[in-house]
Amino acid sequence: MPVLNLIAWDNGVGLSRDLRLLATALEKAGYDVRLSPVGRGKLRKWSRPLRMHLRLTRERLMGGREHYPYDANIMLEHIRTEDIPFARRNFFVPNPEWCLWSDVSLLPRVDAVLTKTRHAETMFSEHGHRVAHVGFTSEDRYDPSVARDRCFFHLAGRSQNKGTQRLLELWRKHPEWPRLTVVQNPREAKLIEPAVANIDHRVDYIDDAELRRLQNAHWFHLCPSETEGFGHYLVEAMSVAAVAITTDAAPMNELVQANRGVLVDYASTGIQHLATTYFFDESVLEARVEQLLALSDDELKQIGRAARDWFLANDRGFSRRLRDALEPLLS
The missing domain is CATH 3.40.50.2000 (Glycogen Phosphorylase B;)
Structure with missing residues (x-):
């Protein structure tokens, strides 16, 4: 069973919800899902690349590794280069309104862009990168007992x-x-x-x-x-x-x-x-x-x-x- 690692800023609103919805859907699809939420706070944000670099260095000093910890990283909203060495494949799920040009410059370092909308599919295809449209979903909020x-x-x-x-x-x-x-x-x-x-x-x-x-x-x-x-x-x-x-x-x-x-x-x-x-x-x-x-x-x-x-x-x-x-x- 492929092991997929989901990476996003755990912001308590939209991205946290995306992590949860994506994890549930991937588990239903038969994948072993791990979560690597990026914690809130400036100190955690700026120290995370260093911590990931130290982790990689420690593994190499201990004799390297026979396999990657994850079959794939799936990075939401931003490409996080510090995570790339830990997976055999790396995928990016963008939100175009928050996607920085620095993320665009890193597209050659990921294997594919997974898009939520056809609009984003067209946008990222124009950059000449491999794109797969997957769409997305939301919570079912229906309660027929409530008068309207x-x-x-x-x-x-x-x-x-x-x-x-x-x-x-x-x-x-x-x-x-x-x-x-x-x-x-x-x-x-x-x-x-x-x-x-x-x-x-x-x-x-x-x-x-x-x-x-x-x-x-x-x-x-x-x-x-x-x-x-x-x-x-x-x-x-x-x-x-x-x-x-x-x-x-x-x-x-x-x-x-x-x-x-x-x-x-x-x-x-x-x-x-x-x-x-x-x-x-x-x-x-x-x-x-x-x-x-x-x-x-x-x-x-x-x-x-x-x-x-x-x-x-x-x-x-x-x-x-x-x-x-x-x-x-x-x-």
Whole structure:
């Protein structure tokens, strides 16, 4: 059984979740999975390469080794050169919006790039490197016991790429619209002053049970992302059979399509590392909100069912896609 070592910064949010989801899928695919989370804190970050170098030196002084500890390293978000000598093969899983040009310069030192989106597949293929598309998955957050309201939900978290502030400002212009609930980390939150009656801006800690309830309690999930490495809050919205509204740009429109959600045109673009950022068109979003409010419950349920069906099919196929990609790379 091949031994795979997963390496990523254990940041307590997105990357920690990615480690857990990827480990579970690889285990289902029949691999022996080890985790090498990079601890938080500047001291640990800067001392880790030295510690890994000392480990390699110690092994060589003790007479070398007859085999590699791992059949492959799988490095998430950044290429960590200190880990490369410990595996027979090395693979990189990028998030383009956080992928540095220093990572691009290290691509020749890895055996393949495993991409979460077709958008990233195209991007890294253009660099002339071996690429295997595996996609990704998210947690299933569905709870059919929760009653659902025709209100709007926006899970901002700690991200600065979800169009949160522009969304809040737009909602303030429409006191006639239903309630918008925004969940945001206090470090990123900028409260609307004065407070608006139809905006519930939650900047305190919310436990997972309450977050799951909120995800299931809202028909509409506003996800106007500027860019995404994958898009967990989009996929979680589809997992609960809600109507996800997102930016009509890659990779967001790979996940949410017209038959299983709502797309909003972008008005302008920017750059963040390797990714293009897209800023939603406010007038188009206004029109989409009005259109959604006019839909019947049956029409909303049809969109929600299509979204959840896609989520379940994508989730079931993740382990198989990983196995199909890794088998020829490991042989």
